Amino acid sequence: MPRNTLTPDQIIRAATDLLDEEGLDGLNMRSLGNRLGSAATAIYWHIKTKDELVRLAGDAIWDEVTLPDLSATGWRTAAADMATGMHAMLTRHPWYGQAAGSYLLYGAGKSRFDDHSLALYEQAGFTGAEADQAAATVFVFVLGSALGPASEVSLTRRLNRSGADARQVLADTMERAAEAAAPFPHLRKRLGTTGYGDAPGGSFAFGLQSILDGFEARLAGR
Incomplete structure (x- = not known):
């Protein structure tokens, strides 16, 4: 072309x-x-440059996150919707978390998301720096929650490129990790229901709701 x-x-x-x-x-x-x-x-x-290309692609994907109408939605529902939408977007694009640690990422797409997030927490009742802190707390939690699946995708690609059987390598590694964890009673009990390193089902929803519970309690205490 x-x-x-x-x-x-x-x-x-x-x-x-x-x-x-x-x-x-x-x-x-x-x-x-x-x-x-x-x-x-x-x-x-x-x-x-490649750096500019990654920045532009990394900014464009933020437009995939639907921003709730704050005039028609309570702050807590809006916060949950935005966080869930961000998490889904990061899951679709697992490279973004890696890029965030090695590229300078900014642009209109992310600014649009950040501005709406600040407006949301100001509407909830946070003022000044607190609104920024609330938005940052949720942002970091969502980003961190998406890093596990993203890392697995990246590791699987690297192993496949090396000619290894990625599925077998990961299975062997998890077996050795479980053996290393066996002497520790709380980990040993947990390994009976989930794989080592795997978050229990519903962990993202649990964490998000716990953060929003804390916000709500903080606001109610004023």
Whole structure:
């Protein structure tokens, strides 16, 4: 595809698809050009570096999170909806958590989400820095909750590329981890119901509701 027929939006959509399939290590201008049916030089005409490409793709995915109407929705329901939507988005794009630790990510998409989040907690009754702290608390919890599944996707890709049987390697590792945990009674009991390193079912919902319970109690105590 000639450079004058490519658009930045086309490039960003193709880059996002490539990142979803191959992760950060699989994104390069040549692979992206092959996906677009274009020379890498045509991409450079619009986007100069991989860092800029990751930033733009990392910002575009925030538009997938639906922002609730704060005039028609209570703050707690709105907060739960935004957090759940963010978690689902990060699960669809497991590379974002890795990118957040190694790239400078910003843009209109994330700013839109952050602005709505601040408005939500101000509506709840938090003022000044507290609204920012409340928004940051939920943001960090959701991001952290999505890192486990994202790490597994990244590790599986790396093992597969090395020629190893990723499923068998992970199963063997979990078996050794369970053996190491066996002398510890609380872990040993837990291993009877879930795999080592696996969060119990419903952990995300439990954690989110606990945070919002704390917010509600804090506001009610004023």
